[in-house]
Amino acid sequence: MTAAPRARELGLTGCHTCGLACAAEHARCPRCDSRLHARKPDSLARCWAFLIAALIFYIPSNVLPVMYTSMLGRGEASTILHGVVEFWKAGSWDIALLIFIASVAVPSTKFLVLAALLVSARRRSAWARLQRSRLYRFVELIGYWSMLDVVVVALVCALIQFHLLGTAEPRLGIVFFGLVVVLTMLAAMSFDPRLIWDGDEE
Amino acid sequence: MTYPELVICEYCDSVWCRSELGDHEIARCGRCRAVLYRASRADIDQLLALTLAAAIVFVIANASPVIRIAVSGMHNEANLLQSIAALSHGSGLIVGLVAAATLFVVPLLQIVLLGWVLVFARARRRAPGFAFAMRWLHRIRPWSMTEVFLLGVLVAIVKLSGMLSVIAGPGAWATAILTVLITLIAQHDVRTLWEPLSARVAVELRE
Numbered sequence: 539m540t541a542a543p544r545a546r547e548l549g550l551t552g553c554h555t556c557g558l559a560c561a562a563e564h565a566r567c568p569r570c571d572s573r574l575h576a577r578k579p580d581s582l583a584r585c586w587a588f589l590i591a592a593l594i595f596y597i598p599s600n601v602l603p604v605m606y607t608s609m610l611g612r613g614e615a616s617t618i619l620h621g622v623v624e625f626w627k628a629g630s631w632d633i634a635l636l637i638f639i640a641s642v643a644v645p646s647t648k649f650l651v652l653a654a655l656l657v658s659a660r661r662r663s664a665w666a667r668l669q670r671s672r673l674y675r676f677v678e679l680i681g682y683w684s685m686l687d688v689v690v691v692a693l694v695c696a697l698i699q700f701h702l703l704g705t706a707e708p709r710l711g712i713v714f715f716g717l718v719v720v721l722t723m724l725a726a727m728s729f730d731p732r733l734i735w736d737g738d739e740e
Numbered sequence: 741m742t743y744p745e746l747v748i749c750e751y752c753d754s755v756w757c758r759s760e761l762g763d764h765e766i767a768r769c770g771r772c773r774a775v776l777y778r779a780s781r782a783d784i785d786q787l788l789a790l791t792l793a794a795a796i797v798f799v800i801a802n803a804s805p806v807i808r809i810a811v812s813g814m815h816n817e818a819n820l821l822q823s824i825a826a827l828s829h830g831s832g833l834i835v836g837l838v839a840a841a842t843l844f845v846v847p848l849l850q851i852v853l854l855g856w857v858l859v860f861a862r863a864r865r866r867a868p869g870f871a872f873a874m875r876w877l878h879r880i881r882p883w884s885m886t887e888v889f890l891l892g893v894l895v896a897i898v899k900l901s902g903m904l905s906v907i908a909g910p911g912a913w914a915t916a917i918l919t920v921l922i923t924l925i926a927q928h929d930v931r932t933l934w935e936p937l938s939a940r941v942a943v944e945l946r947e
């Protein structure tokens with residue numbers, strides 16, 4: 539285990555924006571004028587709030603249809619999972635898997651990982667700190683790929699809209715889904731990964 | 741008091757001393773293994789060239805259709821902005837705004853702000869509003885989703901190809917190039933632009 543000192547013990551704060559090491563008495567970074575925080579304010583409470591809001595919106599985003607398509611006189615409203623099944627049945631198992639990962643696996647992983655990080659950070663747990671730190675960076679990295687479904691619905695609606703063949707319109711499910719992506723991203727951003735390591739010195 | 745010779749890990753708050761890195765080396769935190777900084781300092785000429793290329797490609801990507809469909813003599817096409825507009829009907833307005841921000845406004849701001857800072861840096865000057873531009877570049881970065889749009893174009897092509905004839909338009913190719921350019925730009929450590937100009941000149945003279 540490395541014995542690198544931690545900034546808070548030395549009376550230092552790292553600027554989030556420009557990375558400069560500043561003395562802790564500064565309220566703002568002397569170089570870029572961003573606010574300095576030894577730890578993000580109310581990190582755990584904010585993260586829980588965004589996470590719970592995202593979880594609530596996740597239900598209608600899966601239950602409600604995301605798109606209504608009417609082609610050749612046959613209209614249907616499809617949900618996200620319905621879209622996955624259709625790709626699977628049509629033989630495009632790779633695209634089915636891609637959408638499943640982006641719309642189901644990624645948000646679910648984010649919910650579980652962030653909840654686990656929040657609980658263990660609150661308890662100042664020393665368990666698997668390195669792995670938890672890596673898990674946080676992983677969640678940060680994958681988060682925005684969930685926007686995939688929103689892009690697909692937008693493109694299909696723009697192409698089929700007002701077309702003689704039929705119409706395609708976005709439905710309420712995609713609104714909730716877009717908000718879930720934004721809320722989970724805000725949740726991940728408000729979590730302070732430095733909390734994982736607090737208590738490591740003892 | 742500030743300590744430019746120290747680096748503090750954003751992920752675990754460990755304090756390390758900066759040291760010179762060899763080419764393509766990456767300094768990682770000994771406690772949590774996060775990346776601390778990279779050897780690739782922002783090469784201003786190269787970065788400016790990439791940013792200008794990105795600006796041109798961005799215009800093409802947004803002005804030309806990304807997907808064209810055709811069936812029994814009828815055809816239709818859509819570009820990025822038309823897709824966002826199609827999404828924004830009625831209750832879709834909120835998600836339309838999110839899409840407009842992440843697929844259009846944020847990438848545009850990234851190109852404009854970076855270009856602004858770099859044009860002045862090339863003349864060895866601090867751009868007016870330098871700190872403002874750099875702060876916002878950092879803040880909006882997580883919300884830039886051009887690569888997600890590219891993947892979405894691919895999925896939409898496969899989805900529609902079952903019932904129609906679908907081809908990727910010039911906008912799709914431009915988006916692919918834009919994604920590559922953004923990835924290349926992201927490999928430069930833009931934060932090194934914060935260093936005082938005198939320090940940058942000293943490094944250039946030594947090289």
Ligand SMILES: [Zn+2]
Pocket residue numbers: 553554555556557558567568569570571572
């Ligand atoms: Zn700063």
Ligand SMILES: [Zn+2]
Pocket residue numbers: 749750751752753754769770771772773774
């Ligand atoms: Zn670290």
